Amino acid sequence: MRYKTKIALLTLLTLSPTLFVGYVPITNAQQVIITLPTGSVPFGIVYDGLQTVWAVSYLQGALFKIDVQTRTYQTYFVRGTPAVIGLYAIAIDGDGNIWTTEKFTRKVAKFNPAASNFTEVSLIGGSADSVIYHEGFIWVANMPYVTKIDTATNQILQNYNLNGSPIWLKGDGGNIWVSKITEGNVSRFDIATGQVTLELNGFDRPLGVEADDNNVYIAENTIGPGGISTIAVYNKQTGQITRYFLAGITTAGTYLVSLDSYGNLWWSDNSDHVGVIGAKNHIYDATAPFQLFMTQVGEQMWFTADSYIIAIDIFPRDIAVTDVKPSKTVVGQGFNMSINVTVKNQGDTTENFNVTAYSNETVIQTKSITLTSGDSTTLTFTWNTTGFVKGSYTISAIASTIPNETNTTNNIKADGIVIVAMPCDIAGSTRTPPAPPDGLVNYRDVFWFLKAYGSDPTKPNWNPNTDMDNDNDVDYLDITILLQNFGRTYP
Ligand SMILES: [Ca+2]
Numbered sequence: 487m488r489y490k491t492k493i494a495l496l497t498l499l500t501l502s503p504t505l506f507v508g509y510v511p512i513t514n515a516q517q518v519i520i521t522l523p524t525g526s527v528p529f530g531i532v533y534d535g536l537q538t539v540w541a542v543s544y545l546q547g548a549l550f551k552i553d554v555q556t557r558t559y560q561t562y563f564v565r566g567t568p569a570v571i572g573l574y575a576i577a578i579d580g581d582g583n584i585w586t587t588e589k590f591t592r593k594v595a596k597f598n599p600a601a602s603n604f605t606e607v608s609l610i611g612g613s614a615d616s617v618i619y620h621e622g623f624i625w626v627a628n629m630p631y632v633t634k635i636d637t638a639t640n641q642i643l644q645n646y647n648l649n650g651s652p653i654w655l656k657g658d659g660g661n662i663w664v665s666k667i668t669e670g671n672v673s674r675f676d677i678a679t680g681q682v683t684l685e686l687n688g689f690d691r692p693l694g695v696e697a698d699d700n701n702v703y704i705a706e707n708t709i710g711p712g713g714i715s716t717i718a719v720y721n722k723q724t725g726q727i728t729r730y731f732l733a734g735i736t737t738a739g740t741y742l743v744s745l746d747s748y749g750n751l752w753w754s755d756n757s758d759h760v761g762v763i764g765a766k767n768h769i770y771d772a773t774a775p776f777q778l779f780m781t782q783v784g785e786q787m788w789f790t791a792d793s794y795i796i797a798i799d800i801f802p803r804d805i806a807v808t809d810v811k812p813s814k815t816v817v818g819q820g821f822n823m824s825i826n827v828t829v830k831n832q833g834d835t836t837e838n839f840n841v842t843a844y845s846n847e848t849v850i851q852t853k854s855i856t857l858t859s860g861d862s863t864t865l866t867f868t869w870n871t872t873g874f875v876k877g878s879y880t881i882s883a884i885a886s887t888i889p890n891e892t893n894t895t896n897n898i899k900a901d902g903i904v905i906v907a908m909p910c911d912i913a914g915s916t917r918t919p920p921a922p923p924d925g926l927v928n929y930r931d932v933f934w935f936l937k938a939y940g941s942d943p944t945k946p947n948w949n950p951n952t953d954m955d956n957d958n959d960v961d962y963l964d965i966t967i968l969l970q971n972f973g974r975t976y977p
């Protein structure tokens with residue numbers, strides 16, 4: 487059955503003000519991970535899921551085969567030597583062949599990795615823009631056509647005239663969504679019938695298109711109302727169109743949009759920004775121009791830039807030890823004390839990790855913890871000093887490094903010196919602050935016990951060093967221990 491529905495322009499114009507996306511700027515979140523030849527201007531980029539990323543050079547006619555692990559690359563020139571042919575978009579077919587559009591020469595080139603050779607197919611349209619592999623075929627946007635190509639024979643099977651300027655394609659089940667930049671519309675193209683079954687109008691230079699089960703996302707390539715770039719969102723169920731206004735971006739229009747496997751919507755624009763709408767909204771300023779194309783590689787999005795590949799972590803992962811507090815400065819040998827360690831999840835995703843407290847290099851205790859994004863908590867470790875020789879110990883804590891964590895310097899914190907002394911030899915003087923333990927349990931130590939007697943951590947006279955049994959008070963039990971040790975000397 488054929489039908490054709492027009493969504494009235496009025497629908498778009500009467501929309502209530504839509505979502506403004508505010509951003510948390512993160513500098514240094516992006517990393518240049520691969521440097522490509524100067525002037526290469528890589529555009530299309532795609533990950534094969536098998537540790538190889540393919541990217542094409544717009545201005546040098548090259549295909550780069552990039553090893554995800556080593557981040558080294560091999561270069562293949564479509565014409566054998568550098569040539570300005572405008573390699574633009576990229577796709578991988580079901581046999582692992584790489585297809586790329588030649589924007590300047592109106593061709594599509596197929597690279598066979600096994601044979602390391604190219605086959606070029608001339609297009610009849612006025613341009614060569616998006617290329618996708620969908621439902622067993624290669625599809626190319628070449629104004630005014632959407633062209634279907636057999637991946638085995640490299641033959642053009644059909645040119646579908648969409649009467650206008652198809653520029654970007656997104657496969658979606660039995661359909662392909664087609665943006666027509668000049669006409670300002672997005673068409674739903676039925677690949678079985680070759681018909682447009684839905685046409686959405688009123689977009690502002692629609693370029694990149696992305697789709698999931700519920701929505702179609704359209705990058706609008708001009709600046710929206712108030713000089714703010716926009717992404718239009720068409721809800722497949724309700725037919726409503728809303729817009730993300732990319733607040734803070736006042737310079738150029740949105741270019742491409744791409745969902746990662748977690749459902750975050752990534753976008754690029756014409757003036758060196760990329761951003762993400764999702765669990766957190768971030769915008770990233772480019773260190774190099776022309777960040778337009780992107781692909782997900784594991785837990786990162788990779789972007790092509792001027793002569794670089796840039797990576798941004800999808801969920802920045804970072805845990806930190808923010809505080810280490812020993813409960814005492816002096817502890818009786820063989821007695822217990824507490825160490826409070828505060829840890830924080832500064833990343834975007836829930837983390838499970840271990841926290842270990844140390845006295846010098848000796849493990850006191852390890853605890854496992856789960857922390858949601860932004861949360862912090864304080865863990866209490868108990869140090870049983872039995873078997874530790876008398877002397878000074880540095881107390882520290884280390885949080886285990888989590889996968890893809892780049893900031894690991896904040897996973898360790900050392901804070902506080904604790905002296906392991908003869909029990910109840912907590913001081914060597916009665917002045918404040920007291921001198922260190924002097925090897926005598928005498929009237930000076932009694933002075934401090936009596937001063938703290940009856941206290942707990944809420945009281946001004948609280949002195950944790952006199953809490954011998956480590957139960958957060960100084961009472962007769964602690965005095966009993968004092969009496970048992972009174973008069974002893976060391977060595
Ligand atoms: Ca960290």
Ligand SMILES: [Ca+2]
Pocket residue numbers: 910911912913914923924925926927928930931
């Ligand atoms: Ca003493």
Ligand SMILES: [Ca+2]
Pocket residue numbers: 953954955956957958959960961963964
């Ligand atoms: Ca006590």
